Amino acid sequence: MNAASRHRLYSFFSRLFVREVDDALAEVLEGDFAKALLPAFAEAGPAPRVDLDADFVNLTVVSLVPYESFFRREDAMVESGRANPLADFLTRWGFEADLSAARSLSMDHVGIELELMAVLAQKEAEAAATGAAAYAAKVRAIERSFLEEHLLRWAPVYFLAAARNAKTALYRDGADAALQFLLSDHEGLVKEGA
């Protein structure tokens, strides 16, 4: 799968799990892309926005904790300060997290981590498009390391739990798809020798 496609997929999953459905996302969900990606959701048909909002809050605030530090710290606390595991990674590669945009407590929110992958994939795509193959390869290596050092260490557990706890077809199918995509993408990066 090319980088541009991966960018679109990471962007979608990021958006799905970072904030509630708004008009822009609703439009995407009504399109062919979502129907192809989330067949069970497409089959179930549209749900009231209030149910989707309730389910989102259920999966990201009430029942589950979508933060890497929660899953990886022994004391299961969300690290909202500079000691967050993502802080060094972001700084090292010239990124910063806008917590306000994500309405997030800390930078290791699943939506932010997925968006970071989307941004990296986009940079890879731009590099490839301009013939900067070496740069594209370097970015791809960063993507793989991020998956291995961060996302894959905890997000699969989160998405498994989300799929089981979801009360709407959108989030049940979405969580399942996100999990599969992460595994599939990592498989692809490994095969390509990233």
Add this chain to the structure above:
Amino acid sequence: MLKRRDFLKAAAVTTGAAAVTVGAVRSFTPEARAGEALPGRWDTAPVVDGNFSSYPPFEKWNGWRELDGDDWKRGGVLRHEVKVRDYALVPTVCNNCEAVCGLTAWVDKETMVVRKFMGNPLHTGSLGRNCAKGYAVQSQMYDPDRIPFPLKRAPGSKRGDGKWVRTTWDEALATIGAKMRATLEQGDELSKKTIMHHVGRPNESGFTPRVWASLGQDCQNSHTNICSTNARLSSVLWLNDDRSAPDWENARLLFLQSSHAADAGHYFQQSAGQIARARQKGAKLVVMDPRLSNSAGIADLWIPAWPGTEAAIYLALAARLLEEKRYDREFIREWWNWQELLDDKAELELLKSRGLLAELPKGDTFEDFEKLLVELYGGYTLQWAAEEARVPLAKLEKLYEYVLYAGDRIASFFWRAGGSGNRGGWMGTGRAGIFLLSLTGNFGGVGALGVEEGRVIAVAGKGGASTQAATPPKVNAWNELSYPPEWPLATYEVSFLLPHLLSDTEWQEKWRKKGLTVPSRLSVWIPRQYNPMWINPDGFRWMEVLKDETKLELTFNPSPTWSETNWFMDYILPVGMSGERHDQHSEPTNTEAWLAFRQPVLRVALEKSGWEPKDPARATLEAHVKAGLGEVWEENELWVNLLFHHVDPDGKLGIRPYWESRQHPGKPVTIAEYYDAAFATLPGLKAAAGEYAKHKSAEAKTDVEKKLAALGERFPCYAYMRDHGAWTEKRDVYQVHKEELHVDEARGVVKVKAPQWFGGAVEYPTKDVKTDPRTNQLYVDTKEGRHVIGVKTREGEQVTGFATPSRKMEFYARWFKDWGWAEYAVPVYPRTKEQRASMVHLVSQVHHSYMTEPNAFALNPIFRLSYNVHTRSVNSKWLMEISQNHNPLWINEVDAARLGFKRGDPVKVRVVDTLSTLESGYFIAMCVPTQGIAPGTLACSHHAGRWRVVEQVEVPGFEKPLGVMGLGAPTAALKESGTTRRLGYVRGVEKLHVTPTKEFGDKGWPFAEFNQDLDNLSWDGLSGVWQNAVHHPHPDPVSGMHCWHQKVLLEKAGPGEKVGDLQVDIQATFKTYQVWRDQLTRPAPGPGGLRRPEHLKRPWVPITRDAYKMNVT
């Protein structure tokens, strides 16, 4: 098993697959990362020694960007944006108590408001830490009720009518200056006693005394006699030092006598940190106080001694040490003045005649002195002391064990209620306490008791190098209103009796007939940041005098806030608080000599941003207006402008040269000029500041930085302190009595301090210095007699010794005897009923022998709350929130049950004086039964119980009414009938709705941005009571201290009586003052016809030796 999806298929669908991320991940360019201007970027959290630091590195104090705390506070995911603040950190010093902890104001450079106050990590006393009062400075700064412009009593109204008009600083200064000038132009003796400056907590180290010295007035008054003069006298008697200074951190025994230094006492929170570190190392903590304070609660041993009986315990423990020969013989032999006692046969005969000695010593050797000690104190047994203090004997045995364990490492601070509560409290604190502790050689060393001398840096009065004339001459006057003849040994001014002395025409006439020029009025009275009517005993007597324009002709209070006293002022002139004023300040809080610099932080931040004032001598006022704080000034510039432009504009009074710039003749001296000169008197600071100035010049890049660097080159010491806020001139200040004598070998002279307090330095040829072979004292024979200048130690070194006349620790205070107190010239305490009758000066007015009625109690009103300091904190919503309902009447559960009181009951507290036997009146307090107080005693802190008579004041021409103490004072009604005065609360503190005004800008008064939460107040203030109003004035016959404790009779409140109600007969309280004065004091003149011993400290203004002479018939 998961069903594998075909992501390729989905990815191939491009319709409806627009990028929908929220933009939570941004990349930044390397250029932006290095720069400061990128929105959204903030500085990396500082790490020191592997841990996060609360403070940025000093190099970044002028530009530190961090996330705004409000975004987190307001709910994490619900917030709309994360705001990055660009701060300038400006150091200053807390002004809410005496501890002088460092602060940094975090000034938002975008809006020029202070977002928060934190500590100053460069301050080696407070180490970057603060208590609640320090952080609350911000809520005080933006208190919606702070006074935004000078207020003047409305023409035609009377004091207390509550009619105010807005005036200008220029009008106020012109009117006040004209009055002061007219007074000074009279030029007679009386005119030197009638412009009185009366401070609460001075919180500065010498600037204002220089002002009053330049005015030629003996009129600098203080609050010290309602605070600590008994404790100070105890230190003066042993050491001629102002106060003992412990080395908490290295002690083995931390002994707190009614000083709760681990939670709220003097120098809290610095002491608390040192005490905690000592306990980590294994030190024992002992608290002696009838009340189970927080310190007592965490102590290894709590000794709830009956108030005023502490000396009994000290002398009994000392007797045990002497009996068991567990004392440090060599220390005593070398450093006590035992020879002086053995040589004074008359004193020994007196002790014998009073039954304290069975027979006189047979010889004059140290061994004879040891025998004398054993005999003198043999009757003070631990069993007797336990009964006298009403504590279990086992507790005293345990304390004795701790004393033996700690040896020469016992840290203590003899302060607060033990001294301040009781008649003779000077004996009950350090006079007996230092006796005990020094027996084990516990003085001056690591972990021991020390002296203040050498640990305090007072240079604020030493900026004379910046002015046309350097040092004002000594004042040739003695003010009987501050130092009345009845109290020649008063440690500080007897200021709490000012209204009584002004009212007592009989007393005035008595001394006038004898030849003294006693004032009957003050032409100008200035209670600087002080609220004496509320905090002194007999408050309604103050009210009477405050209202009387024949006694106080013109009054003004440089004050940031409203107060009970201010209601009766002619002018209220709004000056700044912790972060709004210049003061140099230093205190002996540890074993260093450090000083700190209080600053108007908005002014400094503005100047660092390139702003310049129109008038450099009024820069602080201009800056505060510019920053929206209102027309808030500071006293330093206020005094300079008042004296320079209005009191002595033509220089004819000789005052102006002391405030005229040396660099710019014809102009008043500026803050930078003056303080640079003052700080430059410290060699260590001067050297460091020079280096710092060079460094700043070298790194300056922008125009503003270059301008600041140029200022720093001109005034390096000022610039250093402006940027750092604190400096430590000396560390490890121990054994100051072993400092070498200052000998100038080249000139062949020795330079020492003169025997007189104001004598300055004197020089003697070294050949004239002799050694007394018996005492090892170094002395010079002068025409006035022997001047002891030091001590030759066992090692043969010539050292300064202590500041006493003998240069030794004075077990026997010869001068005390010479001034009429021979029976107390050595540490004693009455053991029998007969001795209590003959030693009444040492018997607390609340001694248990006075508690003859079943409902009689000893009331302690003077324990400190860690979040309130007397009158300073009513303007902080944060502190008021913490302190709600913290003014109960503590009573032991057994006593409460016996009298039928339950928690929350209103209790009538009738106040009785045990000397005059008069009852002054009563107050109603909220009862809280507890096991945390000794039976028979009560506690009710007088830090609460504020009141106001109106909620707000209309000021003609100003768009909104001014609120009056709206956060901490319920509204009260005052009633007057004959000599009876009443006060009762009518309404509690209520919610405020703060909306912006336009006059001082969007963020200006009443600071709506910072006070949006005041519609959610959780307190009403109705649990407190103004008990001081009902207190009898109790002047200690020696120190002049108001002895705070009161004998009270408890009964249930009557129908309709509620907490806060009070009634007092001001005739009864006035008579009590007269009885204490006339029955107990021993007036001057003393030896040589003097008003006071010349070696005693006499704050604040230097006076001539002629002024000491009391020419009476």
